[in-house]
Amino acid sequence: MPDGTNTGRPRTRIQQRNRDLILGAALDVFSLNGFRGSTLDEIATQAGLSKPNLLYYFPSKDAIHTELLSGLMDTWLDPLRDLDAHGDPIPELLAYVERKLEMSRLYPRESRLFANEIVQGAPRILSALQGDLKHLVDEKVVVIRGWMDTGQIAHVHPYHLLFSIWSLTQHYADFDVQVRAVLGQEEPFQEAPAYLKGIFLKILTP
Amino acid sequence: MPDGTNTGRPRTRIQQRNRDLILGAALDVFSLNGFRGSTLDEIATQAGLSKPNLLYYFPSKDAIHTELLSGLMDTWLDPLRDLDAHGDPIPELLAYVERKLEMSRLYPRESRLFANEIVQGAPRILSALQGDLKHLVDEKVVVIRGWMDTGQIAHVHPYHLLFSIWSLTQHYADFDVQVRAVLGQEEPFQEAPAYLKGIFLKILTP
DNA sequence: CCTTCCTTTGACCGGCTGGTCAAATACTGG
DNA sequence: CCAGTATTTGACCAGCCGGTCAAAGGAAGG
Secondary structure (H helix, E strand, O other), X not given: OOOOOOOOOOOOHHHHHHHHHHHHHHHHHHHHHOOOOOOHHHHHHHHOOOHHHHHHHOOOHHHHHHHHHHHHHHHHHHHHHOOOOOOOHHHHHHHHHHHHHHHHHHOHHHHHHHHHHHHOOOOOOHHXXXXXXXXXXXXXXXXXXXXXXXXXXXXXXXXXXXXXXXXXXXXXXXXXXXXXXXHOOOOHHHHHHHHHHHHHHHHHOO | OOOOOOOOOOOOHHHHHHHHHHHHHHHHHHHHHOOOOOOHHHHHHHHOOOHHHHHHHOOOHHHXXXXXXXXXXXXXXXXXXXXXXXXXXXXXXXXXXXXXXXXXXXXXXXXXXXXXXXXXXXXXXXXXXXXXXXHHHHHHHHHHHHHHHOOOOOOXXXXXXXXXXXXXXXXXXXXXXXXXXXXXXXXXXHHHHHHHHHHHHHHHOO
16 A cells, blocks of 8 residues: 555554665665665665565655655754753853764764765755755854854854854764775774864854 | 877877866766766766767776876875975964865865765775875874974864864865855855864964 | 878667566455 | 455566767878
8 A cells, every 4th residue: 555655544563664674775875875876776675675665665766765855854953953042052062063973973874865965966955955954054043143242152153163063073974984094993983072072162262 | 099098199189178078077977976876978968979979088987987086186185285394383274274175166076076986985996095195194194293292283183183174175065055055145155264264273273 | 182090970789777567475354 | 264455576668877889970191
């Protein structure tokens, strides 16, 4: 019956299991090759299912990708949502940096999926970027500007400050190969938290 | 005659022109879709040539990609090479940041080509990362450590410092779509130089 | 003008692409 | 155990993929 499965039925264990298998495999493949560079055969093999079986659960390659992206968008913005306007500004921002870095460490595939999509022009999520993302950012920038105006943190361009946080934290997931090639033995995530905390403290201290 | 054209012959105007056309078109296409997501037909169309004509000048899709990457690697590392051990440390590092940011502004396609390659696991340039790149970085890190030990700049993890510079500057090329979606009207490269200069001054001041 | 070499192309190839379908198989409630 | 439904699959399709090739078209020197 599945595919879109818009009928409000509750989804059986086997449906749940196979959808999870497919989405997991698709995350592996899409995050490594981008949308156009990935094939259904590869996803099917990775998931341990046959290709027609994939298409029994999802109507198309596009649908799998869209499902992944839209499911991820929320999770990805959660750390920013949790930035508390009523918290202590500097610890609050440092905690945000830490949460974002933790996302890179725990969910590198998700980070790379986004990176691929955006590097390649964000054809499928541009509207989400201009909508949900921009609105959330605008809202939080008001908070940050407030902290700056009351002298609680240094005055820097708030949008570019957020870009810095995204860029620096996601770098450890997206450019993992390069980071490891340069570091050699050293584990990237051993020093990264302290390093980032240190530099953002300098950036934010008034 | 072309293809590999290992014969030492000087290359005619028409050969030069068509090779340039192909490499330019390939840069457009590869940087937007990654290697596997790009097709020879697309590159040929973009170059205004027929597909067999492409393959008259380059032996394979792979060869075009490799040519682009290896040609780019040097250019990409030039700003770091120019970091002068005998210069004034802080201005020297800020100038490096500026050069890297300028690269993102002027050569976003090249930046995205690298980003695609590395995000996707750097299958074709891993050895260059572990070789040329690592050696150059190791060499410059010695210089930077020297500056730290003599108290001329603040003590921070030198490798992660370089990652920061790469990450922050390349972000404006690689995530251009997202940056613009969030900023709305404002031109990213209007505020970016001053912003980055400001934060790196804070990071580096002892 | 002819010859020679460089350049361009249309037609073609086997293999892979996303996707379909009917038939076979497993699972479930009665 | 059976009926009915959910799941799985082999065979298949048209179109695209990277790449080949023989033959045609151009340029340039003698």
